[in-house]
Amino acid sequence: MTDSEVTAFLDRVEDLAPDLAVFLMDTELRMKDKVVPMFEHALTLRHAPPHAVERLERELFTVGERMYIVNAKESIGRNIGTVVGRFVQGLRGQ
Secondary structure, three states, X not given: OOHHHHHHHHHHHHHHOOOOEEEXXXXXXXXXXXXXHHHHHHHXXXXXXXXXXXXXXXXXXXXXXXXXXXXOOOOHHHHHHHHHHHHHHHHHOO
């Protein structure tokens, strides 16, 4: 994982403006140690003030209401299902 991969992901999100974006790392390692700080740094360079990276649960994180950072710990399917469910729940609350 490199800073350029995070930057490329954020560039695609900015260019394509999807309703939902998920950055999935196929790892069971902790995201808070390396990946989250990389996102926080990249977001600081892009936005003033930067968007906060917040933990949803375990190793699932959100950046705002439409971007999520997840890993494969326990189950990729469960993790994707959790963030999609959270996203849909947010749509219903609007």
